[in-house]
Amino acid sequence: MLHSDTRRLTYADTDPAGILYYASWFPKMEALWSDFLFRNGFRQDRSLAARGWTTVTRATQCEYLVAARLFDEIRLELRIGPAGTTSFPLEYRMVRLDDDALVSRATTTIVLVDGAQRAIPIPPDFRSRLEEWAR
Structure with missing residues (x-):
């Protein structure tokens, strides 16, 4: 797991x-x-001005596995999958803390774009960070 947060x-x-x-x-x-x-x-x-690119969501998918209810405490978990030429997947898991039930899992595809909203290759410095985070 790369990053997580807990929400009620x-x-x-x-x-x-x-x-x-x-x-x-x-x-x-x-x-x-x-x-x-x-x-x-x-x-x-600040990414577009500082680096000449920013990230946008291209696609998203979510599976709902068990019901979550009002006041359930949920841990959201983030992972990064392998990067392609211009994009990379983010993988999420939502886990109910009371019983450790996997409530849902999701994936989003993130694309790097320039100021004209055209997809661009992932720059080497950011690619190395993605690879580090994916390990």
């Missing part, structure tokens, strides 16, 4: 029955990734 589900995360609303995972996944980048010196708000 709130009313805003659930549907009227008190069960996790499926779309509420996506902002939590993005927040985990943004926090990881920030802690490692890669500020997304």
